[in-house]
């Protein structure tokens with residue numbers, strides 16, 4: 050069977066053999082009045098995908114395709130779908146594919162913190178309690194309110210990473226209300242980090258790229274960072290003391306020593322934001338006194354709201370934000386390669402898998 054009865058996907062069937070993804074078919078949940086079906090063209094490879102397939106977050110179920118930086122075309126649209134969408138639109142879906150629109154967070158315009166938020170993979174659909182599969186597939190069926198029209202001047206390959214990594218790094222800048230001249234530190238120059246640098250520069254901030262060693266210095270400069278700080282250089286860390294209004298931590302792990310290295314970089318009333326999922330066992334070793342004597346805030350931010358994602362795409366279009374992307378044709382071998390190279394940090398700085406039409410037609 051094929052669309053519309055079933056969707057074809059490429060992903061993990063056996064977690065012990067996750068580096069050999071396989072094609073499978075699945076039956077999507079029943080189409081609701083406010084849903085759209087998207088024929089997928091491309092999907093970015095997020096760090097979360099690699100955590101998910103390799104079992105770092107447990108093994109909730111298989112098969113699962115992962116992929117939550119989806120770009121494609123609307124091929125079916127419900128009568129109560131978001132009014133701004135129409136058949137044939139090129140659209141994107143990020144890491145959240147459904148929410149209830151009735152809880153307090155949704156009513157306050159924070160759909161990303163919905164009590165019944167549904168992730169694009171490794172989550173249960175609200176009505177049918179069916180496991181979500183992800184975007185490495187021929188199609189995806191989602192709540193149209195979490196579907197976003199892609200501005201014409203953003204290429205598909207560059208648009209894909211914006212849907213998860215891009216908004217994840219941009220939202221904390223918006224929430225902190227950074228303005229021209231504010232001093233922003235971005236910890237971790239990787240998929241999300243490099244996009245955060247691009248967005249912070251476009252907002253007019255003075256950006257300090259922060260990494261463990263000097264190895265990413267040339268890239269940080271190309272991305273537009275004004276300063277570079279290697280945290281293994283004690284003298285340099287001391288020289289940057291009390292220099293930053295905001296630190297966005299994009300690294301996916303956070304050691305105890307990082308608190309000692311990074312918090313002193315903040316100015317009085319500076320803010321420190323976590324935006325990526327560290328291992329669930331990780332804890333912060335913080336002394337409240339260190340926060341209060343300098344008025345430091347520590348916060349978290351997950352993805353972005355509907356309004357923030359719409360604003361981000363418009364902003365990226367106007368400011369010509371282009372993530373650094375390496376494209377790979379979608380097939381078993383290349384998807385596995387992408388995951389393996391992500392694990393080694395061997396990508397500058399995002400893969401976008403393309404050619405879904407060709408691959409899934411033959412699959």
Ligand SMILES: [Zn+2]
Nearest residue numbers: 095097144213
């Ligand atoms: Zn992601």
Ligand SMILES: [Zn+2]
Nearest residue numbers: 150152155163
């Ligand atoms: Zn809600």
